[in-house]
Amino acid sequence: MKNLIATIKNIYKIEELRRKIGNTLLYLLVYRLGSFIVLPGINPDHLSELKAQTSSGVMGLLNMFSGGAFSNASIFALGIMPYISASIVVQLLTIAVPYFQKMQKEGESGRKKMNQFTRYLTVGITAIQAPSYLANLNQQLQANIVTDFSAFFWISSTVILVAGTMFIMWLGERITDRGLGNGISLIIMIGIIADLPGALSSEFVSRFTEKGAGGLVMFLVELVILLFVIIISILLVQGVRRIPVQMAKRIQGNKQYGGVRQYIPLRVNAAGVMPIIFAQAIMFIPITIVGYADLESLTGVMAAFTDPYGFWYNFTFALMIIIFTYFYTAITVNPKNMAEEMKRSGGFIPGIKPGRSTAEFIDTIMSRITLPGSLFLAFVAILPALAGLIGVSNKFAQFYGGTSLLILVGVVLDTLQQIESHLLMRQYDGLMKSGRIKGRVPSSMSMAN
Numbered sequence: 001m002k003n004l005i006a007t008i009k010n011i012y013k014i015e016e017l018r019r020k021i022g023n024t025l026l027y028l029l030v031y032r033l034g035s036f037i038v039l040p041g042i043n044p045d046h047l048s049e050l051k052a053q054t055s056s057g058v059m060g061l062l063n064m065f066s067g068g069a070f071s072n073a074s075i076f077a078l079g080i081m082p083y084i085s086a087s088i089v090v091q092l093l094t095i096a097v098p099y100f101q102k103m104q105k106e107g108e109s110g111r112k113k114m115n116q117f118t119r120y121l122t123v124g125i126t127a128i129q130a131p132s133y134l135a136n137l138n139q140q141l142q143a144n145i146v147t148d149f150s151a152f153f154w155i156s157s158t159v160i161l162v163a164g165t166m167f168i169m170w171l172g173e174r175i176t177d178r179g180l181g182n183g184i185s186l187i188i189m190i191g192i193i194a195d196l197p198g199a200l201s202s203e204f205v206s207r208f209t210e211k212g213a214g215g216l217v218m219f220l221v222e223l224v225i226l227l228f229v230i231i232i233s234i235l236l237v238q239g240v241r242r243i244p245v246q247m248a249k250r251i252q253g254n255k256q257y258g259g260v261r262q263y264i265p266l267r268v269n270a271a272g273v274m275p276i277i278f279a280q281a282i283m284f285i286p287i288t289i290v291g292y293a294d295l296e297s298l299t300g301v302m303a304a305f306t307d308p309y310g311f312w313y314n315f316t317f318a319l320m321i322i323i324f325t326y327f328y329t330a331i332t333v334n335p336k337n338m339a340e341e342m343k344r345s346g347g348f349i350p351g352i353k354p355g356r357s358t359a360e361f362i363d364t365i366m367s368r369i370t371l372p373g374s375l376f377l378a379f380v381a382i383l384p385a386l387a388g389l390i391g392v393s394n395k396f397a398q399f400y401g402g403t404s405l406l407i408l409v410g411v412v413l414d415t416l417q418q419i420e421s422h423l424l425m426r427q428y429d430g431l432m433k434s435g436r437i438k439g440r441v442p443s444s445m446s447m448a449n
Contacts, residue, residue, distance in 0.1 A: 007423070010423055011419065011422075011423070014422055014423070016422070017180075017419065017422040017423075020178070020179050020180045021179075021180055021419075023174075023175070023178045023179040023180075024175050024179030024180045024181065024186065027171050027174055027175050027179060027183070028175070028186065028187070028190050030171060031067070031076070031168060031171055031187055031190065032067065032190065032194070034069075034074065034075060034076045034164070034167070034168075035066065035067045035068055035069035035072060035074050035076045035191075036069075036072060036074060037074055037075050037076075038072060038073050038074060038075075039073050039074070039075060039077070039157050039160060039161075040156065040157075040160070041146060041148060041153045041156075041157065042073045042137070042145060042146060043145055043146070044072075044073075046145050047071065047072065047073060047145060049145065050071050050073060050136075050137070050145060051071045054070055054071040058283075058284070058287055058306045058307070058308050059287075060308075060394065060395065060398075061280070061284075061308055061398070062079075062081070062284065062287070063195075064191065064192060064195050064398060064404065065079050065080070065081055065188060065191060065192075065280075066078065066079030066080075066081075066191060067079070067190060067191025067192075067194045067195070068191070068194055068195065069191075070133075073137065073145065074164070075160050075161070075163075075164040076164045076165070076167075076168055077133060077161060077164070078126055078129055078130065078133060078161050078164065078165050079165070079168065079191070080165070080168050080169065080172065080184060080187055080188060081281055081284060082122050082125040082126040082129060082165050083118070083122045083165065083168075083169045083172075083184070084184070084277055084278070084281040085122075085125050085281045085282075085284075085285075086118045086119075086121035086122040086124075086125055087118055088278050088281055088282065089121060090114055090117060090118050090121065091278075091327075091331070094114075100114070119166070119169070122165065122166065122169060123162055123166065126161060126162045126165045126166075127158065127162055129161075130157070130158040130161040130162060131154070131158060132287075133161065134153075134154060134157055134158065134161075137149075168187060169184075171183065171187065172184040172186075172187050175187070180415055180418055180419070181411065181414055181415040181418060182411070182414065185273070185407065185410070185411045185414070186411060186415070188277070188407055188411075189407055189408055189411040189412075192404045192407060192408060193408070195395075195398075196399065198395070199393075199395040199396045199398070199399065200396065202393065202395060202396070203219065203222070203392070203393050203395070203396035204219055206393055207219040222392060222396075226399065229380070229383060229405065230405065230409065232380065233380060233405055233406055233409040234409055234413070262347065264338065264342075264362075266333070266362070266365060266366060266369060267373075268369050268370075268372070268373040269325070269373040269374075269376075269377060270328075270329045270332055270333050270366070270370070270373075271324070271325045271327075271328035271329045271332065272328075272410050273406045273407050273410040273411070274324070274328050275320075275321050275322075275324035275325040275327075275328055275374070275377065276321055276324075276377065276381050276406055276407075277407070278320075278324045278328070279317055279320035279321045279324055279381075280317075282320060283305070283308075283313070283316070283317055283320075286302055286305045286306050287306055308384070308385065309384075309385045309388045309394070310385075313385075314382040314385045317378075317381060317382060318378035318379070318381060318382050319378075321374065321377055321378040321381050322374040322375065322377075322378050325370060325373065325374035325377060326370055326374065329366065329370050333366055335358075335359040335360070335362035335363040335366065336359045338358075338359070338362055339354070339355060339356070339358040339359035339362065340355075342354070342358060343355060343358070349361060377406070380405070380406060381406070384397040384398050384399075384404075385397075
């Protein structure tokens with residue numbers, strides 16, 4: 001307890017860190033308040049039908065990612081997922097289209113152009129999703145959700161929903177620039193956390209009220225399993241394979257430099273939680289195509305891909321996570337640049353020639369450690385469906401792995417790592433007495449003793 005109080009005091013002493021934390025909390029508070037602002041023309045006293053509709057299934061996932069804004073018919077109802085979808089498209093274009101490849105190599109100016117294109121694409125995707133969302137509200141007319149479903153309501157609500165998503169994107173960018181951590185990831189995380197207390201309490205009540213549910217014993221078993229899954233997720237995020245690097249000896253005057261062995265840390269999961277976020281965004285495409293209002297009448301392929309607890313949904317979801325893990329690792333880890341940097345600094349991997357051979361060796365190692373990492377990531381991602389099979393309620397099952405848990409673990413570790421970096425930079429003790437906190441940010445380009 002003393003160490004915790006001392007750490008909080010040290011955090012408060014650092015003006016820059018104090019300002020960043022304050023900015024982050026302020027922006028997140030604005031986001032949470034906005035999720036309760038109901039669209040003009042919506043009767044907030046008759047949203048029970050919409051809340052019931054989003055209590056489970058793929059609609060429940062959408063509601064969780066929006067922090068409950070979806071079921072509140074809020075101005076932020078579509079959340080940040082349209083921006084994530086646009087980012088996926090742009091990432092894929094940088095591989096397939098020469099124009100975007102050239103733009104990516106232009107440095108800061110190219111990055112600004114790509115960000116601007118991502119914003120325009122976000123507007124387009126949100127403009128497509130907004131009418132589907134409003135059509136779903138139209139189906140709930142018997143519950144008097146919409147007071148006057150006129151053409152003006154369609155147009156004005158579509159504009160507001162698009163503006164709401166763009167405002168969330170702007171908040172995320174402000175958090176990244178002026179706050180602490182990755183803004184988009186923090187916004188997703190805060191929405192997930194908002195759903196946790198309700199899911200936990202409803203599971204607790206159901207274990208005592210439903211016949212044969214197991215009572216307190218079963219509830220405690222669920223918590224133990226959840227704790228075990230959290231530990232596994234932390235190990236997955238922090239897993240590192242170290243490659244030994246021998247530094248060449250250099251003599252300057254009467255002093256000798258180098259000659260010591262260092263290590264390149266290669267993460268088992270260098271892509272972090274991005275593959276699972278990307279894959280989840282793609283899994284939301286079918287519901288966007290068919291519209292939110294027609295889910296119950298779906299059959300065949302579309303029905304299979306809108307059931308988050310079905311076999312084909314989870315099989316496809318896991319497969320895409322594996323693919324995106326390799327894809328994102330290839331973007332974030334560049335063996336050729338690492339080999340060149342190593343060569344310039346006078347280092348070499350024992351038994352491997354510097355240059356091209358070193359790059360090929362690192363690429364091979366990355367491929368080998370990425371495979372088990374991606375398989376494990378995919379397994380954790382589909383755990384909610386497996387939890388549902390043993391009787392865990394759908395709402396609480398989302399925290400048994402999946403996107404929810406991995407995002408929570410990854411973002412929390414990243415944020416704590418940034419706080420610790422600020423403390424250590426100013427010669428304060430870190431957040432932990434033994435060892436450093438390892439976030440999910442790839443650090444393969446750096447060397448550690």
